[in-house]
Structures are given as structure tokens and as C-alpha cells.
Amino acid sequence: MIELKQLTKKYGTKKKSTTALSEIDLQVGKGEIFGVIGHSGAGKSTLIRCINLLERPTSGEVWVNGVNLTALGKGDLQKHRRKIGMIFQHFNLLSSATVYDNIAFPLTLTNTPKADIKKKVSDLLALVGLEDHKNKYPAQLSGGQKQRVGIARALASDPDVLLCDEATSALDPQTTDSILRLLLDINKKFNLTIMLITHEMHVIQSVCDRVAVIHAGGIVEEGPVTEVFLKPKHQVTREFINRETTGADALKLALSTTNSESSKQVKITFLGAQTYDSLLSQIVRETGVNFAILQGTISTIKDMPYGQLLVSFEGEASNINRTITLLKERNLDVEVMN
Amino acid sequence: MWGLDFSMVDWEEMSQAAIDTLKMLGASALLTFIIGLPLGVLLFITARSNSALLRFIYRILSFIVNILRSVPFVILIVALIPITRAIFGVSIGVEGTIPPLVIGAAPFFARLVETALREVDRGVIEAATSMGASTFQIIRKVLLPESMPGLIAGMTITVVTLVSYTAMAGMVGGGGLGDLAIRYGYQRYEKEVMIVAVILMIVLVQLLQMIGDRLVAHFTRK
Structure with missing residues (x-):
């Protein structure tokens, strides 16, 4: 047009x-x-x-x-x-x-x-x-x-x-x-x-x-x-989005305090119907990994539900890796931060 | 009272002078608006045009308007005697005053129109342009209605200015209240006639200003 x-x-x-x-x-x-x-x-x-x-x-x-x-x-x-x-x-x-x-x-x-x-x-x-x-x-x-x-x-x-x-x-x-x-x-x-x-x-x-x-x-x-x-x-683009969600400083603090050998910081993005599913809790129960939520948003883009969680997985490295693989298998977008 | 004797005032002459003033004022104001309004619109449009030719036309128009506005009115009357004679066949009397009055007032009114149009919100003109309005449609449907209070205020100022111009025009034999006041009061020391004529002119100006203000208030929407 x-x-x-x-x-x-x-x-x-x-x-x-x-x-x-x-x-x-x-x-x-x-x-x-x-x-x-x-x-x-x-x-x-x-x-x-x-x-x-x-x-x-x-x-x-x-x-x-x-x-x-x-x-x-x-x-x-x-x-x-x-x-x-x-x-x-x-x-x-x-x-x-x-x-x-x-x-x-x-x-x-x-x-x-x-x-x-x-x-x-x-x-x-x-x-x-x-x-x-x-x-x-x-x-x-x-x-x-x-x-x-x-x-x-x-x-x-x-x-x-x-x-x-x-x-x-x-x-x-x-x-x-x-x-x-x-x-x-x-x-x-x-x-x-x-x-x-x-x-x-x-x-x-x-x-x-x-x-x-x-x-x-x-x-x-x-x-x-x-x-x-x-x-x-x-x-x-990042600046525009950060202004809408939480500040960049809060993110920096969350990442630095949870950074350790036995943990992995991961950003998980949900899109569409899966946003409201209990995928994350199902998977961590299976792998025995614990997680802390560092930052998160669940909202909509136009009519499309989405969620974005920044979590820190704690546990054995192999279990954490398996968690990530399982999340990816469920078509979630997973980005490892550290 | 104060040694004034109003019994010697010739009321017939006075009313004839008042009628002459109103005639001069009515005719010259009407012609001033008819000439000055398009001229003012033209000044406004050409001044902000993208075309170099139109901006050149603006500079010429603006120059002419400035010249006419800088010549003292009394000199304008005398200078225009040949032109007036060519138009009306006479250069004195009520008709004789009209060309100098119009030529003196129209450039003045055109500037007031230009100023009033400049007050119109550019955004509104832009909105009309974005809706596909032509220049003529913008003038008729946006500029003139939006600047109505300013235009009426400008008309009021112009008419009041014309009242004092008619007094000066009276000096070249135009007649009217101003002429009466000058002849009796200034030249013959008959204060009574002068005072009555001046009071009538004051009343006239007050009335005109009041009507103008009412109309401005009526058309103001902001």
C-alpha cells in the first residue's frame, strides 16, 4: 500500500x-x-x-x-x-x-x-x-x-x-x-x-x-x-524497550549477584498460547534443577500474549543443560546469558 | 456656561457636515476593504511561497505598500489631485476625497489583514493541505474563517483611522465634520462649532469601536 x-x-x-x-x-x-x-x-x-x-x-x-x-x-x-x-x-x-x-x-x-x-x-x-x-x-x-x-x-x-x-x-x-x-x-x-x-x-x-x-x-x-x-x-531499540520494562541497572545488579560456578543465567521467551502454560515448572520438576526469577514480564504485544523471564538455574551442570534442551524442545526461545 | 454660546451654531450646516462625513467614510471604507483584503491575502500567500517568482512579487508589493504608507496623508491628497480629477472629473467635494482616502487606507488595511492571517495556526493550514485543499480553498475555507476576529479588529482600526483621514480630506474641500471644526475653530476662533463637531466625531469613533469589539467577541471561538 x-x-x-x-x-x-x-x-x-x-x-x-x-x-x-x-x-x-x-x-x-x-x-x-x-x-x-x-x-x-x-x-x-x-x-x-x-x-x-x-x-x-x-x-x-x-x-x-x-x-x-x-x-x-x-x-x-x-x-x-x-x-x-x-x-x-x-x-x-x-x-x-x-x-x-x-x-x-x-x-x-x-x-x-x-x-x-x-x-x-x-x-x-x-x-x-x-x-x-x-x-x-x-x-x-x-x-x-x-x-x-x-x-x-x-x-x-x-x-x-x-x-x-x-x-x-x-x-x-x-x-x-x-x-x-x-x-x-x-x-x-x-x-x-x-x-x-x-x-x-x-x-x-x-x-x-x-x-x-x-x-x-x-x-x-x-x-x-x-x-x-x-x-x-x-x-x-534496546533503549526504547528497556525504558518500557525494568531499568537496565536492576538487570545488572541481578546478573552480578547470582553469577556463580554452579548457576546459569538464562533468558526464556514465551510467545502465544504457551505463555500461560506451566512448561517451566513441569521441566524443572523433571530435571531437579532449582531456579530464581531475576526479572520477568508477562504481557501482550497487540493481541499476542508473550512472556520473557530471566532466570538463574541452580544445580548440576548436566541437569541445567538438560533443562535448557527440554525448554528448546518445547519451542521456547532460550538464551544463555553467562 | 464657560462663556460658550451654542445658539450661534448653524445646525443645518452641522447635519450636512455629519452626512458628508458618513458618506466619505462609508464609500472609502467599503472600497478600502474590497481592495485591501485581496491585497493582504496576496501579501500573505506570496511571502511564504516556495516559488522564487512569487516571493519576488511579494517584495515588489511590499515595497509599494510601504511607500504608500510612508507618505503623509495630506501630501497624498495633493499628489493625487490629477488622478482624482481623471476618475471623477472633480478633485473636490465628497467624491474628490475618496481616491486619496482609499489609496491611503487600503495598504494600511492590507498589512493588518496580512498580520491577522499570520496568526492562523500553521498546523490547520497543513491539515487542509493534507486533505487535498487547493490554495483558493485554503484561503476561503481556512484562512478567512480562522482569522475572522483579527480581520474584524483590523477593519475597526481602519475605519477609525479613516475618520481622522476624512477630517484632513476636508481641508481640500471635501466637507464633513473635520473640515467644519478646522474652519470655524482653528481659522475663525468660533469654539462652539468646533466643540460640537469634535464631540460628534468622538461619538462616531466610540460607536464604531463598540460595534467592532462586539463583532470580534461574537466570532471568537478560542
């Missing part, structure tokens, strides 16, 4: 320019929720704004739904932009227009008949749960309600793609969750492709199918969220 080819964006003059994005290649499939995570200044905002050409890339191509947007003239670009919805960190609603008129705005651009607008807007008001607020002005709404108006407005022209530019960054945690749930609903209901950028790992964890980590204008890691989240390869 979205394809970026060798996308490069430079700011400034030819003599003195800074590179915001360098040679980005990216593909987002139909119906997928794709997340881009990065620190501020990493280039993620520029990246998403290049997709509907709010920023024109210096070189490279942007393809959306089989059309090369970078090759279009002004008029055609305007037409194709109507099929790309966008929501913003600061909502960007018309302060002089009511909730109803804000949602109707994209439809008035194409001279849609009044009756059609009315029907579409009332459907959207119901979808985002704002039927009672249709005659209010944005200044009378809370942040979460404003973003709901933003989402309804973005959906009014039946877009192929929804771009979310830090859509939850200005909201409190509860509101963030309700907005993310709404995005998930919309994704399922309309099979809408969503691309979002964020600096919060839990946003990626709760809604995204795939994720790309952007750092200094380049993508350093990309893949399914389960893979990137559970087995991060790049330093920047």
Missing part, C-alpha cells in the same frame, strides 16, 4: 545542508498497522510528512496504492491526497468550525451533496462516539475528544491510508489507550492501512503489526513487532 524507495530529504542549501532522511526503503502492506519509532530529531516526523508530500523529498520515490506521488503535478497530487487521511499531535482542527463542520470539511472540498455529507458525518460521529458534541467548537472539547474529531475528519473521504503523526503524544495515558483502541477498531472494521510514528514503545506494542526503528535519518531495525520487541538487535 505504501512503498518508499531510496527516500532522501535534505534541508538547507546545496553548499550547507543537513540530511534528515537518507535512502529509506520501506514497504507497508494493505491493512497493516506499521509503526515507526525514534527519538525526537531522528527524522520520523519528516518521514511521515514525506508520504503525503507535505515535505517534498530531495530524492527517491513515494508510492501509495500503486501511484507514484512524487511524479504527480499539483492538481493530481491534491486528488490523491484526499485518499490519504492524516491525524496530528496537536489535532489541527478548525477553531472557527463546529465538530460537525470539521468532520465535513474534506467533503466540502469535493463539493459533495449536502445530504451525503450529513449521512457520512453522522456515521462518523457515531463511530468515534461524539454524537452529543456535534455542535460544539474544538475549544469546548478535551484532548481525547479533539483527536476523535481528527480521526473522524481523516476518515471522511474514505482514505486508503491513515497517517498518524504522534497522534497520542499530547494525551494522558488513559486517553492514549482509548484512542489506540479506536485506531485498532477502525483498522479491523475497514481493513485500513495505518502508519504511525511515535516515541513511545507501548504505542507500538499495543497496536502495531510491524515496526521500524529510525535513528539519525536511517532505519536501523525493522520487522514484526514480536521479533523486534523480544529480540532487539540495535542499541537504540
Whole structure:
């Protein structure tokens, strides 16, 4: 649905320019929720704004739904932009227009008949749960309600793609969750492709199918969220994940105090249904090994349950090895730390 | 009272002057808005354009506007006498004052429009762009409605400025309250006529400002 080819964006003059994005290649499939995570200044905002050409890339191509947007003239670009919805960190609603008129705005651009607008807007008001607020002005709404108006407005022209530019960054945690749930609903209901950028790992964890980590204008890691989240390869990715889970210092302490000849520190990753099985206790009972849990998380990535336990096995070396083999036989991912 | 004798005020002349002032004000304000609003929009759009040509046009427009705004109004009236005569056939009377009033006020109002448009949240303009709005649609559906309170405040300031301009225009035979005040009060020391004319102008300005403020409050949604 979205394809970026060798996308490069430079700011400034030819003599003195800074590179915001360098040679980005990216593909987002139909119906997928794709997340881009990065620190501020990493280039993620520029990246998403290049997709509907709010920023024109210096070189490279942007393809959306089989059309090369970078090759279009002004008029055609305007037409194709109507099929790309966008929501913003600061909502960007018309302060002089009511909730109803804000949602109707994209439809008035194409001279849609009044009756059609009315029907579409009332459907959207119901979808985002704002039927009672249709005659209010944005200044009378809370942040979460404003973003709901933003989402309804973005959906009014039946877009192929929804771009979310830090859509939850200005909201409190509860509101963030309700907005993310709404995005998930919309994704399922309309099979809408969503691309979002964020600096919060839990946003990626709760809604995204795939994720790309952007750092200094380049993508350093990309893949399914389960893979990137559970087995991060790049330093920047690890930092994002560690901030969400327990701190790195606690881990260091746990590892140093339990490090001995007769023990082995092991990271076990459970994924899917096996997360809730009693595999570990069954196996240690069989091998007679004792274990201490040093660190652990059991949660979900989108709808997928996962668990990650850092344990220290104590006992005879042969028994510990057999435990590890048995764990691997049950398709658990086991990584020996020391 | 204070040695003033209002019985010598010619009320017929006074009401004729008031009507002349309102005529000058109404016609020149209307034309000023009709010319100044598009000019202000043009200044705003060209100033932030990506096209080098449009930015060049901005510099030229901006230069012309600055020149017209720096010429003292009294000099503008005199300088424009030939043009006024070409348009209306006369360079005096109520019609004669309208070209200098409009040419003096329109660049001023255009700058106020430009400033009001700059106050519009860039993010909202960007959102409209992302929805596929054309430049014209952005002007009509985003810039003008969003800057409505600022535009009305600008109109109020312009009309009030025009009230004092009409007084100066009176000097070249335009008539009106200002002219009356100057002729009787300044040139003939008949304070009474001057005081009445000035009071009427004060009342007029107060009324205009009050209407403007009410409208601004009505259109403010923030």
C-alpha cells in the first residue's frame, strides 16, 4: 500500500545542508498497522510528512496504492491526497468550525451533496462516539475528544491510508489507550492501512503489526513487532524497550549477584498460547534443577500474549543443560546469558 | 456656561457636515476593504511561497505598500489631485476625497489583514493541505474563517483611522465634520462649532469601536 524507495530529504542549501532522511526503503502492506519509532530529531516526523508530500523529498520515490506521488503535478497530487487521511499531535482542527463542520470539511472540498455529507458525518460521529458534541467548537472539547474529531475528519473521504503523526503524544495515558483502541477498531472494521510514528514503545506494542526503528535519518531495525520487541538487535531499540520494562541497572545488579560456578543465567521467551502454560515448572520438576526469577514480564504485544523471564538455574551442570534442551524442545526461545 | 454660546451654531450646516462625513467614510471604507483584503491575502500567500517568482512579487508589493504608507496623508491628497480629477472629473467635494482616502487606507488595511492571517495556526493550514485543499480553498475555507476576529479588529482600526483621514480630506474641500471644526475653530476662533463637531466625531469613533469589539467577541471561538 505504501512503498518508499531510496527516500532522501535534505534541508538547507546545496553548499550547507543537513540530511534528515537518507535512502529509506520501506514497504507497508494493505491493512497493516506499521509503526515507526525514534527519538525526537531522528527524522520520523519528516518521514511521515514525506508520504503525503507535505515535505517534498530531495530524492527517491513515494508510492501509495500503486501511484507514484512524487511524479504527480499539483492538481493530481491534491486528488490523491484526499485518499490519504492524516491525524496530528496537536489535532489541527478548525477553531472557527463546529465538530460537525470539521468532520465535513474534506467533503466540502469535493463539493459533495449536502445530504451525503450529513449521512457520512453522522456515521462518523457515531463511530468515534461524539454524537452529543456535534455542535460544539474544538475549544469546548478535551484532548481525547479533539483527536476523535481528527480521526473522524481523516476518515471522511474514505482514505486508503491513515497517517498518524504522534497522534497520542499530547494525551494522558488513559486517553492514549482509548484512542489506540479506536485506531485498532477502525483498522479491523475497514481493513485500513495505518502508519504511525511515535516515541513511545507501548504505542507500538499495543497496536502495531510491524515496526521500524529510525535513528539519525536511517532505519536501523525493522520487522514484526514480536521479533523486534523480544529480540532487539540495535542499541537504540534496546533503549526504547528497556525504558518500557525494568531499568537496565536492576538487570545488572541481578546478573552480578547470582553469577556463580554452579548457576546459569538464562533468558526464556514465551510467545502465544504457551505463555500461560506451566512448561517451566513441569521441566524443572523433571530435571531437579532449582531456579530464581531475576526479572520477568508477562504481557501482550497487540493481541499476542508473550512472556520473557530471566532466570538463574541452580544445580548440576548436566541437569541445567538438560533443562535448557527440554525448554528448546518445547519451542521456547532460550538464551544463555553467562 | 464657560462663556460658550451654542445658539450661534448653524445646525443645518452641522447635519450636512455629519452626512458628508458618513458618506466619505462609508464609500472609502467599503472600497478600502474590497481592495485591501485581496491585497493582504496576496501579501500573505506570496511571502511564504516556495516559488522564487512569487516571493519576488511579494517584495515588489511590499515595497509599494510601504511607500504608500510612508507618505503623509495630506501630501497624498495633493499628489493625487490629477488622478482624482481623471476618475471623477472633480478633485473636490465628497467624491474628490475618496481616491486619496482609499489609496491611503487600503495598504494600511492590507498589512493588518496580512498580520491577522499570520496568526492562523500553521498546523490547520497543513491539515487542509493534507486533505487535498487547493490554495483558493485554503484561503476561503481556512484562512478567512480562522482569522475572522483579527480581520474584524483590523477593519475597526481602519475605519477609525479613516475618520481622522476624512477630517484632513476636508481641508481640500471635501466637507464633513473635520473640515467644519478646522474652519470655524482653528481659522475663525468660533469654539462652539468646533466643540460640537469634535464631540460628534468622538461619538462616531466610540460607536464604531463598540460595534467592532462586539463583532470580534461574537466570532471568537478560542
